[in-house]
Amino acid sequence: MSYNKMPSITAETINPKVRMFTYEPCGEIVRHARLLEQEIYDNPGSLPFQEIIYCNLGNPQALGQQPINFFREVLSLCDNPPLIYRDEARALFSACALKRANRILESLPAKDSGSYTSSQGVRSLRQVVADGIAARDGFPSRAEDIFLTDGASSAINMMMQILIRSPEDSILCPLPEYPLYSGSIILHGGTMVPYYLTEDNGWGLEIFEVKRCLEDARASGLTVRAMVVINPGNPTGQVLSMTSQEEIVEFCRKEGLVILADEVYQDNVYTENKKFNSFKKVARSLGYDQEDLSVVSFHSVSMGYYGECGRRGGYMEICGFGSEVIDEIYKLSSLTICPNIAGQILISLIMDPPKLGDESFETFMTEKEETYSSLLKSAKTLQKAFSSLEGVSCNKFEGAMYLFPRLRLPPLAIRAAELEGVSPDVFYAHRLLGATGIAVVPGSGFHPVSGTSHIRCTILPGEEKIAAMVPRLRAFHEAFMEEFRG
Template sequence: MRRFLTDRARRAVAASLRGATRPAAPSPAPAAALSRPSPSAPSAMAAYMARAMSTSAAGTPPVSLDTINPKVLEFKYAVRGEIVTHAQNLEQELHKNPESLPFDEILYCNIGNPHSLGQQPVTFFREVLSLCDHPALLDKSETHALYSSDAIERAWQILEKIPGRATGAYSHSQGVKGLRDEIAAGIAARDGFHASGDNIFLTDGASPAVHMMMQLLIRSEKDGILCPLPQYPLYSASIALHGGSFVPYFLDEETGWGLEVDELKKQVDEARSKGITVRALVVINPGNPTGQVLAEENQKKIVEFCKNEGLVLLADEVYQENIYVEDKQFHSFKKIARSMGYTDDDLPLVSFQSVSKGYYGECGKRGGYMEVTGFNADVREQIYKVASVNLCSNISGQILSSLIMNPPKVSISCMELFQSGIVMAPI
């Protein structure tokens, strides 16, 4: 069954790749005209006819499916797509008539969203966020009756890092410097190699960070990004939205969804033979949706491959805390690259992290960061410019990002409560 699904995915991607050779942004037609799909696409033709009829009946609207950005029309985002919409409709039906369906509840497992399924937040994290949202509490003695002393202390420490203690102000476009430094210290402690707050870009979850890198790297449909299959659909969606080409590589189900460098090489060569400039390799480790954890030796080969082929390594490492087997361990790609002797001058490498995954699963907070290393200073400036166009990410998400990278230590008094929270978390 799983093999069948993989084959089906291969065919679907092969079909979408054939489609990718069409120009991504044709010259716009006048608002009244309808661009004709090619006769080889019968379902598109049916949709075109239906649209043509509805448009002529209702006059000529300023915006129709035929006059929007075709990249928007073409991209797919299945985790919030048709199946979810169908489930929402069923839920409304259940609400109106509870007897109408052979079940009485819908559990949404379309996306990792543990709090929606009953996971409780980690108390320490929420205490700190609550205090930072209302810093006036820190001056009141009654606060000690409601909040742990560790959370009060941490909230003070965090507010001291924020200029003017103003959690209501826009921060630096990369995020509050003091929080970035704290995250960098957490990365250094995890990896055993130096990390700098100057390389951290705090973002509203990992997704906007991925979009920023795609926006930077993709110039046209002739630029390709290597992505795993099975994949998390953010990547195919973001590549399509930015007008690039999705270059798939297949994880090997037989070897526990292994990532083979031979397969990467084969796909890069094939893409290049079609005139595609491969810009970057996306690796999701631990895997999503496949759950594999890459071995150190395998990671070294991947780093070497990127170095040899001149690729940016985009390391989706948001599941670094979600490993549920004893003999596996997470190693960040930066740690691997540094352990091989590669420095900041050798390899452009971006690591994505998020507060939405791990034992915390704080999806609604929209916190995350990317650690950007190995780019020239002038390219770094451009990444900063892209980050600055939305001014900054939300400060609560920034604070929570610093907390997950520097959680309470064993010595402090709230540890017992914190650990009981963790035990509840990875459901």
């Protein structure tokens, strides 16, 4: 008997769609950073820095942001129900945390956090989320329209599976983009139709540009099914004006497009003259209901003042879809049985945090305001630092957790990058990491306008890390520009 000695699977024989897309926030820069981190561990003192500062991901707690105590108390009690009834619990946990945990446990299967739940999520927790949305927007929300999910990413992937039927089906996406969108569209066999945000206008959205892209796509035979809007923006950090949102709603209603509203940074708005408004709220304010427009909004426990990325909790609210479509989405969500229970609990807490009069309210508000203040101070410091560098410009920070400064590098640096077979921003990011230990993401991973170079830098929540980072950044950039000035 002979045997096949060839590997049963190779990089050439895997699904080609997987090989087509990239995800730079966890890509080559991070692999380089891990190698340097190992070098620091194996050979202390061998590098000009003693730690890697990871500015590649919005990962708040890994960067020093403190968790909200009330949320952690409730999660602990839900995972350890007997604690609720022990005498010492009243000394360790707030009365409102004990009350909330008991209420949540009463709604769980077998009153325990270790069981499967409904594939759509625990109904009482979905009702809490719906009530939170209604309180936020001033318009009704129904538990039946809420799907609790393992973070916003799984919900976005689910909607791409629902919307994309063939390569002719396409989705309008902003550029620069969060690469989850291009990656998921590729994986599900669709076509991305990009529309560019305008850097000179604070990364604003021009509706005539979106219309042009839609018309070009249709002229080429594509069926455009939805429009992605990220607000506040990632990687660009802008907050859309109400006027822009109204234009988008009117456009999508007229053209029959689903609005896919990525609203995971809704609690990260830092500009005084703008505030977050959900797309559902904007649509309802214009008088459009479920019969007029389809809107899917996504939220997550990962960002905001809570920053619980590892809990993988989130929701999507689906408005304007018929009951038969909802049934199909439920069937799709059933493939993973159910979202994780810690994430379900946490998203309910975020949408219904302590209120005035609750024992935990003052502590909660103090922790929340300290986190906001720290992020805002760090953002201002970083923005000022980037803007002061030769050949670097940085738009005003409005929301989310990122700065997206533009690099205008000397011709010699661009030629050096070409010789290494990489783009100028990749060249710069690797040099920055090797010299300082600061890991940022090359802007090309977010597909900005061709011929421009950017980096995306996550805002660190701790002033101590910022204080350590800025002098390294400035010294590196000055040396880099001097080396390649010619």
